[in-house]
Amino acid sequence: xxxxxxxxxxxxxxxxxxxxxxxxxSPAERALAPYLDRSYALxxxxxxxxxxxxxxxxxxxxxxxxxxxxxxxxxRAFPMLADFVTRENIEEREYERLxxxxxxxxxxxxxxxxxxxxxxxxxxxxxxxxILLSGLALHAHKAVRLDxxxxxxxxxxxxxxQFHVAQDLFKANAYxxxxxxxxxxxxxxxxxxxxxxxxxxxxPLPSLTNxxxxxxxxxxxxxxxxxxxxxxxxxxxxLLFCACVQPAIHDDIACFTAMLQGHALLATVPNAIDWVAxxxxxxxxxxxxxxxxxxxxxxxxxxxxxxNTFMAALNAKVRQDNIDEWMADRQRATRRSIGQKAGKAYRxxxxxxxxxxxxxxxxxxxxxxxxxx
Amino acid sequence: MTETFLQTxxxxxxxxxxxxxxxxxxxxxxxxxxxxxxxxAIWGDLNAGHSIExxxxxxxxxxxxxxxxxxxxxxxxxxxxxxxxxxAAVPSKAPSxxxxxxxxxxPELESFGDMQSLLLLDPVHEVDAEVGWPLAKKx
Numbered sequence: 001x002x003x004x005x006x007x008x009x010x011x012x013x014x015x016x017x018x019x020x021x022x023x024x025x026s027p028a029e030r031a032l033a034p035y036l037d038r039s040y041a042l043x044x045x046x047x048x049x050x051x052x053x054x055x056x057x058x059x060x061x062x063x064x065x066x067x068x069x070x071x072x073x074x075x076r077a078f079p080m081l082a083d084f085v086t087r088e089n090i091e092e093r094e095y096e097r098l099x100x101x102x103x104x105x106x107x108x109x110x111x112x113x114x115x116x117x118x119x120x121x122x123x124x125x126x127x128x129x130x131i132l133l134s135g136l137a138l139h140a141h142k143a144v145r146l147d148x149x150x151x152x153x154x155x156x157x158x159x160x161x162q163f164h165v166a167q168d169l170f171k172a173n174a175y176x177x178x179x180x181x182x183x184x185x186x187x188x189x190x191x192x193x194x195x196x197x198x199x200x201x202x203x204p205l206p207s208l209t210n211x212x213x214x215x216x217x218x219x220x221x222x223x224x225x226x227x228x229x230x231x232x233x234x235x236x237x238x239l240l241f242c243a244c245v246q247p248a249i250h251d252d253i254a255c256f257t258a259m260l261q262g263h264a265l266l267a268t269v270p271n272a273i274d275w276v277a278x279x280x281x282x283x284x285x286x287x288x289x290x291x292x293x294x295x296x297x298x299x300x301x302x303x304x305x306x307x308n309t310f311m312a313a314l315n316a317k318v319r320q321d322n323i324d325e326w327m328a329d330r331q332r333a334t335r336r337s338i339g340q341k342a343g344k345a346y347r348x349x350x351x352x353x354x355x356x357x358x359x360x361x362x363x364x365x366x367x368x369x370x371x372x373x
Numbered sequence: 374m375t376e377t378f379l380q381t382x383x384x385x386x387x388x389x390x391x392x393x394x395x396x397x398x399x400x401x402x403x404x405x406x407x408x409x410x411x412x413x414a415i416w417g418d419l420n421a422g423h424s425i426e427x428x429x430x431x432x433x434x435x436x437x438x439x440x441x442x443x444x445x446x447x448x449x450x451x452x453x454x455x456x457x458x459x460x461a462a463v464p465s466k467a468p469s470x471x472x473x474x475x476x477x478x479x480p481e482l483e484s485f486g487d488m489q490s491l492l493l494l495d496p497v498h499e500v501d502a503e504v505g506w507p508l509a510k511k512x
Contacts, residue, residue, distance in 0.1 A: 068498055075497055086392065097497060100506030103396055104496035107405060107488060107507075110387035114400040117384060147389050228384060 032289060032318065032326060035297035036255050039064060040074065047080040048263050048302035055088055067094050073253040075101055076150040077260065106147035109139075113146075115196045116154050117227050122173060123158075124229075128166050130156035131221045131232040133204050133242070138261060140224045140233040143268040150257070153188070153197035157234070159218065160185075160202040167200065184361060185209055204234060207247035208285060208353045236272040240265050244278075244294040245287040250332050259298060266304040275310050286351040288317040289326035333366075341366070376424035378461040379449065386454045388416070399453045403488040405507065406454065411473035412445060412480035418468040419446075422461035431470055438479060445480040452482070 034041075042064075045057035058081070079102030085092045092098065116136070123130055131137075133155040138144045158166045163185075170177075170189050178188035178197070185202045203209040204217055221232040234242070243261045248254035265273065282291045292314040299306050325347055328340040336344075345363060348354045354362070381388055381397075388397040395408040395416050408416055415428055425446055432442035449455040485491055485507050496506035 070497075078497070094502055096505030097500060097502055098505075099391060100500055101496045103391060104492070104494075104506045106387075106389045106391075106396060107398055108492060110389075110398050111400060111403075111488060111492070113387070114384070145389070146387070147391065 032293045032296070033330065035249070035293045036252060036259065039071065040252070040256055040259070041297070041301045043074055043077050043081065044259060044263065044297075044301040046084050047077060048267070048304070050087070054084060055090065058084065058088075058090065062092075067097055071252060073256045076105070076257065078102065079105060079148045080260075102147040105150055109146040109149065109151040111194075112151045112154055112196050113227060115191045115194060115198070117229070118191065119154065119156070119198060120227070120229050120231060122169055123166060126162075126165055126169055128158060128162045128169075129232055130158050130166075130200075131204075131218065131234055132226070133157055133201070133234050134239075134261070135257075137234045137239055138264055140226045140231065141222075141236060141239075141265075141269060141272075143236075143264040149260075149264075153199050155199045155201065157204055157214075157217070158200050158202060160214070163187075163200065163202050170198075183365065185358070204238065204242050205246070208245070209358050210285070210352050210354065212352075213281070213285075236265050236269045237274045237278055240273055241278055241281055245282065245285075245290045247290075247329065249290065249293070249326070249329050258294065262294070262298050263302055263304070266298075266302070266306075270305065275307050279310055279313060282314070283317075284351075285353050286347065288314050289321070290329075292318050293326065376426050378422065378424055378458050379419045379446070379455040380458045380461065381420055382453055382456040388454070397454045398488060401453060404452065405485040405488050405491055406452065407483040407485065409481070409483075410478050411470060411476055412482065414468075414470040414473050415442065415445065415480055416449070416455075418464075418470050419449075419455065421466070421468075422464040423468045424461070427468060428470055431468060431474055434474060438474060441479040441481075445482060448482045452484070 039061060042057045042061035046054045046061060048054075049057070078098045082095065082098040082102060084090070085095055085098065120130070132140055135144065135149045135151050136154060136156075138149065139146065139151075167177075167182075167187055167189075174192040175198070176190045176192070178190065182188070186206060187200050189198045189200070190196065191198065203214045217234060217238050218232075220235045220238060222235055223230055224233045226233070240262055243258040243265075246254055246258045282288055292311075295306055295311060295314065298304060299311070325344065328336055328344065331340075333341075341363075345359050348359055349356060382399075385401045386397055386399055388395055390396075390413065393410065393413060395413040397406045397408065397416075398404070399406075418428060419425070428442060428446065429439070432438045450457070491507045494500065494507060494509055499509055500506045501508045501510055
């Protein structure tokens with residue numbers, strides 16, 4: 001079948017229809033929808049595999065959609081696709097456009113790291129030692145190059161006790177808050193005369209603010225020499241945990257970024273992953289459905305070694321359980337019913353993802369926003 | 374004879390190589406530079422610990438190359454991309470610039486203006502398909 005834009009659109013509509021059917025099916029028939037659609041699978045195969053498997057995937061991907069119409073989320077893989085084209089000696093007439101994204105990302109990332117140095121120096125004045133999260137942490141672990149990742153925002157974990165001190169420091173140094181009423185556990189700022197986004201968090205994941213989880217992340221963080229400074233960096237196991245249970249599973253950009261992060265970690269520091277600890281954490285907070293969907297996609301389209309016992313445990317739990325929560329989370333929060341939101345709040349409490357006060361705070365802020373609209 | 378050594382002026386300058394093309398950014402001025410072929414080789418050699426005098430000696434066989442190479446090395450310092458250091462590591466291999474002394478293309482520092490305005494350019498949709506980012510479409 002020759003792929004055209006129309007047929008891709010039809011396929012997307014069919015996939016959405018199937019996902020609605022899955023949400024209303026009986027528990028026995030329920031199954032997890034794929035983490036991402038086939039076009040993402042093809043990109044992942046091309047960059048993570050080699051030889052005929054990757055060439056076949058790339059050829060199919062290129063035949064589906066012109067580069068100009070490729071989903072924005074896939075642009076961040078263009079530098080890796082340019083590497084693939086060079087590695088496999090493929091004739092690609094739009095090679096310079098693929099490579100150009102890498103130059104653009106490098107320029108952006110370099111500029112962002114310039115701001116990061118200033119933030120680190122500023123925080124050091126108040127003995128605040130932030131922990132680098134997400135893409136920054138991957139870069140510090142040398143799992144990604146500056147031209148290979150989209151450093152969209154500088155994400156920093158700041159201990160809850162120092163969260164307000166850090167914000168006061170920003171205010172005093174002419175940084176600009178993105179919102180006048182930030183959440184109590186995360187706040188976004190711009191440096192003076194720049195649009196670079198700095199996100200301060202009191203937990204690595206907005207969907208998991210459990211105090212013990214945060215303390216464990218801080219305790220397990222590594223000290224790295226980064227940008228001529230000593231900084232703390234989230235450990236590879238915690239990074240993989242955050243990637244596999246990231247909550248925005250309705251958002252292709254977040255999902256594909258998480259997938260590329262997992263691929264980068266398993267390609268560069270596979271021996272640094274503590275699978276037993278990862279499994280225990282997933283089980284403790286009852287996040288098996290998220291992790292299974294993520295790792296099924298990752299293992300299906302890459303050659304990374306994920307322990308069979310780890311996958312079997314996830315499979316067994318998801319087969320046994322109701323997976324309503326994962327299905328509900330495939331929808332944007334604004335489209336979820338009151339019942340789904342209440343169910344989510346109940347599970348957040350039951351599986352120790354948030355403290356009761358955090359859950360109540362989230363409900364109040366959500367209701368306030370709704371009333372405001 | 375006293376030798377002069379240069380190194381990338383970190384942290385104000387960041388540089389990365391893309392298929393033999395070197396991209397360097399002065400984060401203080403916001404200017405983006407592209408350095409290709411023989412220029413990228415000189416950059417690599419200087420960072421590897423070869424002195425300016427070693428590079429000059431290689432370029433001295435050709436008048437045009439000697440003049441351009443001197444000017445290129447001066448520009449690297451004037452634009453804040455490289456800075457003088459007292460000493461450098463002992464180079465582990467011969468200078469790669471040696472392979473370019475017969476080349477037609479002379480070392481050149483191509484600058485692309487303000488980085489902030491470049492970053493507003495969509496690298497997929499608004500670029501020249503032949504050359505790629507950072508050159509905008511010609512239509």
